[in-house]
Amino acid sequence: xxxxxxxxxxxxYDISKEANVSTATVSRVLNGNAKVSEKTRxxxxxxxxxxGFQPNAIARGLSLKSMNMVGILAADCKAPFLAQAIxxxxxxxxxxxYSTVLCCTGYNVEDKKKRMEFLLAKNVDAVIxxxxxxxxxxxxxxxYIRDVADRIPVILINASMSYPNIxxxxxxxxxxxxEATEWLYRTGSENVLFMYNQKSYSxxxxxxxxxxxxxxxxxxxxxxxxxxxxxxxxxxxxADFIDSVYDTGLKFDAAVTADDNLAAxxxxxGKRHLIPIPEKLRVIGFNNSYIxxxxxxxxxxxDNRLEDLCRLCVDAISGLLEQNVIPHNEMLSAKIIFxxxx
Amino acid sequence: xxxxxxxxxxxxYDISKEANVSTATVSRVLNGNAKVSEKTRxxxxxxxxxxGFQPNAIARGLSLKSMNMVGILAADCKAPFLAQAIxxxxxxxxxxxYSTVLCCTGYNVEDKKKRMEFLLAKNVDAVIxxxxxxxxxxxxxxxYIRDVADRIPVILINASMSYPNIxxxxxxxxxxxxEATEWLYRTGSENVLFMYNQKSYSxxxxxxxxxxxxxxxxxxxxxxxxxxxxxxxxxxxxADFIDSVYDTGLKFDAAVTADDNLAAxxxxxGKRHLIPIPEKLRVIGFNNSYIxxxxxxxxxxxDNRLEDLCRLCVDAISGLLEQNVIPHNEMLSAKIIFxxxx
DNA sequence: TTGTAGGCGTTATCAC
DNA sequence: GTGATAACGCCTACAA
Numbered sequence: 001x002x003x004x005x006x007x008x009x010x011x012x013y014d015i016s017k018e019a020n021v022s023t024a025t026v027s028r029v030l031n032g033n034a035k036v037s038e039k040t041r042x043x044x045x046x047x048x049x050x051x052g053f054q055p056n057a058i059a060r061g062l063s064l065k066s067m068n069m070v071g072i073l074a075a076d077c078k079a080p081f082l083a084q085a086i087x088x089x090x091x092x093x094x095x096x097x098y099s100t101v102l103c104c105t106g107y108n109v110e111d112k113k114k115r116m117e118f119l120l121a122k123n124v125d126a127v128i129x130x131x132x133x134x135x136x137x138x139x140x141x142x143x144y145i146r147d148v149a150d151r152i153p154v155i156l157i158n159a160s161m162s163y164p165n166i167x168x169x170x171x172x173x174x175x176x177x178x179e180a181t182e183w184l185y186r187t188g189s190e191n192v193l194f195m196y197n198q199k200s201y202s203x204x205x206x207x208x209x210x211x212x213x214x215x216x217x218x219x220x221x222x223x224x225x226x227x228x229x230x231x232x233x234x235x236x237x238x239a240d241f242i243d244s245v246y247d248t249g250l251k252f253d254a255a256v257t258a259d260d261n262l263a264a265x266x267x268x269x270g271k272r273h274l275i276p277i278p279e280k281l282r283v284i285g286f287n288n289s290y291i292x293x294x295x296x297x298x299x300x301x302x303d304n305r306l307e308d309l310c311r312l313c314v315d316a317i318s319g320l321l322e323q324n325v326i327p328h329n330e331m332l333s334a335k336i337i338f339x340x341x342x
Numbered sequence: 343x344x345x346x347x348x349x350x351x352x353x354x355y356d357i358s359k360e361a362n363v364s365t366a367t368v369s370r371v372l373n374g375n376a377k378v379s380e381k382t383r384x385x386x387x388x389x390x391x392x393x394g395f396q397p398n399a400i401a402r403g404l405s406l407k408s409m410n411m412v413g414i415l416a417a418d419c420k421a422p423f424l425a426q427a428i429x430x431x432x433x434x435x436x437x438x439x440y441s442t443v444l445c446c447t448g449y450n451v452e453d454k455k456k457r458m459e460f461l462l463a464k465n466v467d468a469v470i471x472x473x474x475x476x477x478x479x480x481x482x483x484x485x486y487i488r489d490v491a492d493r494i495p496v497i498l499i500n501a502s503m504s505y506p507n508i509x510x511x512x513x514x515x516x517x518x519x520x521e522a523t524e525w526l527y528r529t530g531s532e533n534v535l536f537m538y539n540q541k542s543y544s545x546x547x548x549x550x551x552x553x554x555x556x557x558x559x560x561x562x563x564x565x566x567x568x569x570x571x572x573x574x575x576x577x578x579x580x581a582d583f584i585d586s587v588y589d590t591g592l593k594f595d596a597a598v599t600a601d602d603n604l605a606a607x608x609x610x611x612g613k614r615h616l617i618p619i620p621e622k623l624r625v626i627g628f629n630n631s632y633i634x635x636x637x638x639x640x641x642x643x644x645d646n647r648l649e650d651l652c653r654l655c656v657d658a659i660s661g662l663l664e665q666n667v668i669p670h671n672e673m674l675s676a677k678i679i680f681x682x683x684x
Numbered sequence: 685t686t687g688t689a690g691g692c693g694t695t696a697t698c699a700c
Numbered sequence: 701g702t703g704a705t706a707a708c709g710c711c712t713a714c715a716a
Binding site: 009054056057058059061062065067069072076077078080083084086087090091094099100101102103104115118119120121122123151234235236264271291293294295296 | 351396398399400401403404407409411414418419420422425426428429432433436441442443444445446457460461462463464465493576577578606613633635636637638
Binding site: 011012013023024027028030031055056057058059060061062063064 | 692693694695696
């Protein structure tokens, strides 16, 4: 399939001819490469300016073995939390002159592998995996990530893996959920429900935090942790799901969720059953995304400091690509943002 | 700044040696290029498989003058509507084997120009501008877009410009707002407020639709159209803004907004003043984004068929890049999705 | 059907 | 300081 693609633009060769210098000199001017007299530099720059010449990035990439591109893999680019992460990452990457190649993977492992291949085929310099969903509990499912790391740096946001060339920046979810749950019990709740939607690295850690807090208060941590199928993303369907849990007879007067969307579902659930929030049901979400503001009452939520995480991530990448040594794992502490739902 | 980038991988040359064929043959096998005997094909494929060889996309790109990449420019990649568009576009582009290079521009024109340059510097094959904000009322501000179109195809989503190599897919906002407003008046509203946040191509058209409907009912269309500064994105600040409008003494019992977020602000405003929705205030948003579901009551909203728009957009791009002739402007009709707020 | 060789537009290593 | 020139890894006439 022969395609139009691009009309023939000027190249470094045309410029060199018109400026009566060699291509080498033009290249030097282009790259601010010290050794070139002020006189020729300005002359060359003038020719470049006159033609609005821009060097061909692909050719440059071939020479340098890099197009200065970083790949971002995210399960669902439109999910608020991930969209926000993508936004921050692109911003920070651009500041450092990296372009962002985006690829949405969906939640299926096989698809993730395929999309990873698709990204790698473009010779990106590094790849960022956003969201804890990328690290599966079944470690054999993660082999493809290690394989990638044998080629280029892999940076995980909100997940972690121990392997050379795999780096991670994450927030301490476990502690965060522990503190949220503990606070609910301490301030009077009888039964706190924990709802999560994936048994990912992060899901498991959040669960552990919940267990710990529940045990501290001598509560039944097992029946009070419920897993909502992660195919369910619509708020109403989440509320439906909670209905089904409620119908089993489980009583709870507070909830901590692994995600704001789940919490939004919980609020809808409360509305349906005329359970006043926060009086009879207190809800704490996770991510502090802008979903929190749309809810009524607004959601208290655990802020996992996404902007800081993204900044650390990009710092790590540029450090790595400039051959610096950087820490393999960084962990930040979350903070709870209180709003109307508690 | 010398960077690590990438370890030396195998190249087509290594493969050719090991398979005892020429690089040409390897290339042919790689590209499914008919003329190669079944025997050598399988032999070459075996060598390729054994080494997990992947051709270098950058070198390939240099030869083909294309890396099969499309740039997407969006003002705010985390805004629900735009995030959704990005998601659809990336999906459809990937289906056709194009990678997506993402770039968030912000709302400032100078920044948009800079980001456009940044994207173009990467030699993308085409660029998609998502959101009506890219076409300014002051047409001289749009010159940079025409300049780009002199190089590569430009496709606008929800905007329009008349120029060679600029294509557009849009939804008929004008008609949509007209119909929504007309419906509100017809079903009993006394004074419908129209709120928008940018004097963009689309903002202007929506406004026109409102004016037309208001005039039809002999209403004062001028004082009832208010422009909310588009720096204000937070729902509460939007509600604050509406407060200030309300304080001027303007009375309204219905509202059509150019965006779901504005409508969400309107709902918050209603809550603050204890104005029951929809009984005393009916609200219709725009975009039918998932913000609609989080509101209480849920938002009636104008669905501008984003998925269809994105599909048309990607169809247009691949058509163009395959040298086909495609229509310059496509326009779809919106539809109103009724929910609790009316 | 297969191989040879030149070209794609830069960068970088040498000489000068 | 500057200019040849050989990479970089792939594609593709053109020959054979």
